[in-house]
Amino acid sequence: MVGSNALNQGDVLLELSDVHMSFGKVAALAGVNLKIRKGEIHSVIGPNGAGKTVMMNCINGLYHPQQGIISFKGEKINNLKPYERARLGMSRTFQKVEVFGGMTVLDNIRLGRHIHLKSGIVSGSLWAGRTSREEISHREFIEEEIIDLLKIESIRHKPVGMLPYGLQKRVELGRALALEPELLILDEPLAGLNLEEVEDLARFILDVNEEKRWQVTILLVEHDMGVVMDLSDRVFVLNFGYTIMDGTPEEVQNNPEVIKAYLGEEDLYATRG
Amino acid sequence: MQHEGSVRQNEIEITEELTIPKLFYQQATKYGKDRVAMREKEFGIWLPITWQDYLENVKYLALGLISLGLEEGDKVAMIGDNRPEGLWAEMATLCARGIGVWLFQDCLIDEVKYIIDHSDTKFLFGEGQEEVDKAISIFNECPKLKKVIWDDPKGMRNYEEDYLISLKEVQQRGRELEKEKPDLFEEMVNRGSGEDVALLFYTSGTTALPKGALLSHHNMLTMGQHLMAVDPCKASDDYVSYLPFAWIGEQMMSISCGLQVGYTLNFPEEPETAQENIREIGPHVMFAPPRMYEQMTRTVQVKYLDSTWIKRKFYEFSTSMGYKVANLKFDKKAVPFYLKILEWIASITVQKKLKDHLGLSRVRNAYTGGAAMGPDHFRFFHALGVNLKQIYGQTEVAGISVVHRSGDIKFDTVGHPIPGTEVRIAEDGEILTRSPSVFLGYYKNPEATENTLIDGWLYSGDKGFIDDDGHLVVFDRTKDVFTLKDGKPFAPQYLETRLKFSPYIRDSWVIGDKKDYISAVLCIDYSVVGKWADEKKLNYTSYQELSQMPEVYDLVEKQIRLANKDLPDVAKVLKFTNLYKELDADDDELTRTRKLRRAFVEKRYADIVKALYSDSDAVHIDTTIKYEDGREARIKTDLQIRTVRE
Numbered sequence: 001m002v003g004s005n006a007l008n009q010g011d012v013l014l015e016l017s018d019v020h021m022s023f024g025k026v027a028a029l030a031g032v033n034l035k036i037r038k039g040e041i042h043s044v045i046g047p048n049g050a051g052k053t054v055m056m057n058c059i060n061g062l063y064h065p066q067q068g069i070i071s072f073k074g075e076k077i078n079n080l081k082p083y084e085r086a087r088l089g090m091s092r093t094f095q096k097v098e099v100f101g102g103m104t105v106l107d108n109i110r111l112g113r114h115i116h117l118k119s120g121i122v123s124g125s126l127w128a129g130r131t132s133r134e135e136i137s138h139r140e141f142i143e144e145e146i147i148d149l150l151k152i153e154s155i156r157h158k159p160v161g162m163l164p165y166g167l168q169k170r171v172e173l174g175r176a177l178a179l180e181p182e183l184l185i186l187d188e189p190l191a192g193l194n195l196e197e198v199e200d201l202a203r204f205i206l207d208v209n210e211e212k213r214w215q216v217t218i219l220l221v222e223h224d225m226g227v228v229m230d231l232s233d234r235v236f237v238l239n240f241g242y243t244i245m246d247g248t249p250e251e252v253q254n255n256p257e258v259i260k261a262y263l264g265e266e267d268l269y270a271t272r273g
Numbered sequence: 274m275q276h277e278g279s280v281r282q283n284e285i286e287i288t289e290e291l292t293i294p295k296l297f298y299q300q301a302t303k304y305g306k307d308r309v310a311m312r313e314k315e316f317g318i319w320l321p322i323t324w325q326d327y328l329e330n331v332k333y334l335a336l337g338l339i340s341l342g343l344e345e346g347d348k349v350a351m352i353g354d355n356r357p358e359g360l361w362a363e364m365a366t367l368c369a370r371g372i373g374v375w376l377f378q379d380c381l382i383d384e385v386k387y388i389i390d391h392s393d394t395k396f397l398f399g400e401g402q403e404e405v406d407k408a409i410s411i412f413n414e415c416p417k418l419k420k421v422i423w424d425d426p427k428g429m430r431n432y433e434e435d436y437l438i439s440l441k442e443v444q445q446r447g448r449e450l451e452k453e454k455p456d457l458f459e460e461m462v463n464r465g466s467g468e469d470v471a472l473l474f475y476t477s478g479t480t481a482l483p484k485g486a487l488l489s490h491h492n493m494l495t496m497g498q499h500l501m502a503v504d505p506c507k508a509s510d511d512y513v514s515y516l517p518f519a520w521i522g523e524q525m526m527s528i529s530c531g532l533q534v535g536y537t538l539n540f541p542e543e544p545e546t547a548q549e550n551i552r553e554i555g556p557h558v559m560f561a562p563p564r565m566y567e568q569m570t571r572t573v574q575v576k577y578l579d580s581t582w583i584k585r586k587f588y589e590f591s592t593s594m595g596y597k598v599a600n601l602k603f604d605k606k607a608v609p610f611y612l613k614i615l616e617w618i619a620s621i622t623v624q625k626k627l628k629d630h631l632g633l634s635r636v637r638n639a640y641t642g643g644a645a646m647g648p649d650h651f652r653f654f655h656a657l658g659v660n661l662k663q664i665y666g667q668t669e670v671a672g673i674s675v676v677h678r679s680g681d682i683k684f685d686t687v688g689h690p691i692p693g694t695e696v697r698i699a700e701d702g703e704i705l706t707r708s709p710s711v712f713l714g715y716y717k718n719p720e721a722t723e724n725t726l727i728d729g730w731l732y733s734g735d736k737g738f739i740d741d742d743g744h745l746v747v748f749d750r751t752k753d754v755f756t757l758k759d760g761k762p763f764a765p766q767y768l769e770t771r772l773k774f775s776p777y778i779r780d781s782w783v784i785g786d787k788k789d790y791i792s793a794v795l796c797i798d799y800s801v802v803g804k805w806a807d808e809k810k811l812n813y814t815s816y817q818e819l820s821q822m823p824e825v826y827d828l829v830e831k832q833i834r835l836a837n838k839d840l841p842d843v844a845k846v847l848k849f850t851n852l853y854k855e856l857d858a859d860d861d862e863l864t865r866t867r868k869l870r871r872a873f874v875e876k877r878y879a880d881i882v883k884a885l886y887s888d889s890d891a892v893h894i895d896t897t898i899k900y901e902d903g904r905e906a907r908i909k910t911d912l913q914i915r916t917v918r919e
Contacts, residue, residue, distance in 0.1 A: 145316075148315075153542045153543045154543060154545035154546045156317065203428075207428065210430055210431075211430065212430070
């Protein structure tokens with residue numbers, strides 16, 4: 001799956017240069033520069049209202065920035081729609097889970113594959129030829145890998161709406177993975193989870209990033225500093241639209257400006273356990 | 274014994290020379306590619322493994338172990354979920370002339386260390402990262418341990434310890450060794466005799482540190498043969514292997530019986546999917562400790578409470594018919610014709626479906642053993658038309674010694690001895706057993722061996738008697754028998770299982786030896802009571818909070834009144850409290866087979882016991898609890914003490 005991509009480990013996968021995004025007179029992003037290299041886990045942190053979600057929305061195409069360039073795999077994608085960006089290999093989960101509650105876990109994951117189905121409506125409705133071949137190969141893919149990876153065998157046929165929140169988040173991650181993305185954007189994946197669920201999900205994020213089968217580059221927006229510092233290769237600090245810094249977890253933790261703006265506030269330096 | 278004639282034809286002749294590897298080789302070459310030895314559900318699909326695949330995997334693994342330095346008599350330990358690789362490892366160990374040691378999958382690090390060290394284990398098979406982590410943390414303290422072998426690559430990417438090796442690599446070494454010595458495997462298999470030690474099995478021990486029981490090939494093989502003589506199985510049967518291999522009952526079914534009959538072993542996808550997978554397979558034979566059946570009963574009771582009026586009525590009708598028929602059968606009376614028709618209706622409307630949901634639709638014989646099971650649960654399954662039988666056994670007889678015969682079932686007994694087995698009662702009431710399956714002794718513990726094996730008789734430590742029909746009645750662990758206020762003896766398990774028949778109660782602990790009255794400490798079933806609370810719109814955030822709600826106390830009190838019904842006054846539960854947590858083997862409160870460690874809990878919860886026998890209506894708790902990963906948490910709470918009103 002990563003084969004289509006000519007980039008090497010360490011090459012820039014996603015680049016934001018001088019991105020501006022304002023709503024009326026409120027500047028949510030005021031000239032953000034960010035480079036995400038292939039294979040890394042790059043976290044974005046910042047206080048509430050810092051513009052993290054706006055930044056994610058700009059990256060995956062829900063918003064179009066007024067100024068600046070967003071490029072993915074060296075290609076400018078400013079004008080692409082979200083589904084076109086998804087087809088290029090970009091996938092995301094949301095701060096609040098956005099799953100299809102009435103559908104089963106398996107169907108939710110399968111839905112993530114939809115973008116890769118190439119057969120037309122005629123063969124699709126007859127379930128013949130290309131459709132059946134395609135569906136069988138996709139089914140194998142889904143069952144064999146995502147369900148196994150996320151350890152959700154026992155809830156395979158359960159409607160997602162009936163599941164606890166932690167599992168819904170896992171299913172959402174599964175659906176995002178079903179796209180076989182090169183870049184996975186996780187918007188506060190750990191919010192609202194208990195300690196055990198956090199540990200599970202953190203483990204899955206690492207698996208997705210490190211396992212040979214996946215090696216997905218991850219852009220992580222997260223408030224749980226313990227997890228961010230443990231998982232990330234690099235951390236990007238955003239404060240009300242401005243970049244404070246971009247560096248390794250150690251550099252970020254020792255940067256006085258970051259501490260002042262963010263980490264220093266005891267209650268914001270929230271972590272569990 | 275009516276089946277004995279039919280089984281003789283296929284019966285394996287167990288000579289003194291026969292060992293498990295010899296039988297395995299014989300069966301595997303006989304069935305070859307044509308028959309499925311085992312299945313495992315993976316990626317949502319049942320994948321078959323033929324006898325030939327089984328043989329090849331075992332062969333290269335055994336040779337691989339030899340090339341790593343396994344010598345005759347070396348111990349090889351295994352830990353992990355039930356999966357083909359686990360059984361391959363065990364069989365390969367035996368084929369390579371080693372001795373197999375199984376650990377419970379959920380053993381804490383201290384227990385793993387104790388067993389690995391005590392057993393002098395040289396090689397440890399762990400399943401994946403979790404087991405490897407446990408092995409790494411004890412490796413330096415167990416100098417005899419040489420290699421740790423894993424088979425599930427998930428999460429294993431960053432490990433660099435040189436003593437770690439994957440199962441595939443071991444098999445690869447085996448292939449290379451075969452090139453040098455092509456006949457080595459067959460030679461190894463053909464060596465040895467039935468009296469050699471096959472397994473070193475650690476008993477769960479309700480009272481002390483686990484003891485290692487040495488079991489010979491002959492012990493295991495005769496066990497399987499004698500059980501199959503009572504209830505023959507067919508080669509076309511299916512068996513689902515999902516209970517820990519560290520439990521002797523699972524060894525008996527998967528190895529002792531499975532190998533002789535050649536039925537198919539089925540391994541669930543994940544422990545959590547076991548119930549669903551059992552339903553898919555529909556096994557013909559089943560052996561599980563009471564808690565599994567208790568769980569099934571609870572599932573049915575909860576679904577009943579949840580269903581619509583019409584369904585409830587049908588269920589009530591069908592169970593009342595089922596109970597009537599079952600009671601007549603228990604009394605060995607003829608079932609009148611009209612009742613047969615009504616039961617047939619009950620069967621096609623409700624019971625068949627229910628059995629299908631529980632995975633019991635094809636079960637010919639279902640066994641329960643390992644702990645006491647209450648008559649209520651027992652009746653429940655017979656009312657469904659499931660041929661549930663009690664067994665009595667222990668690790669030291671390589672499985673079981675006594676079992677119910679079809680059509681001769683009394684739920685307060687465990688039945689008759691299996692062929693080749695003598696059972697007698699000592700003067701003090703202790704149950705003694707003599708059979709070819711009685712173990713060789715405890716490893717590195719001659720004192721315990723002397724106290725347990727006397728003149729070929731196994732002293733069980735259980736008390737019991739033989740009733741007028743020749744059935745063995747197991748009274749209980751000798752130490753666990755209470756004396757009531759009126760001087761009569763009383764088995765607390767009887768009351769405990771009665772209490773557990775309520776779907777709301779998961780575990781119970783009855784106190785009252787030489788006391789003025791009986792009291793109980795109960796653990797609510799979190800999911801069932803939780804659901805009940807949701808429906809009542811009661812808010813709670815944790816087990817601890819839920820268990821202490823007055824409404825939950827009312828609910829539990831109602832369940833106790835039901836259990837108290839028909840009991841003499843001195844044997845009724847008078848006071849009770851809901852424990853703030855579930856009883857857990859990780860806290861040493863239960864054994865790994867979920868038996869209550871009475872002496873331990875009495876010491877640990879001495880304050881609660883004291884409060885139950887005082888005038889106070891609450892007890893303050895300040896304690897720490899242990900998680901499986903070794904972390905600890907402090908708990909401070911007040912437990913109510915409630916007196917059961919009439």
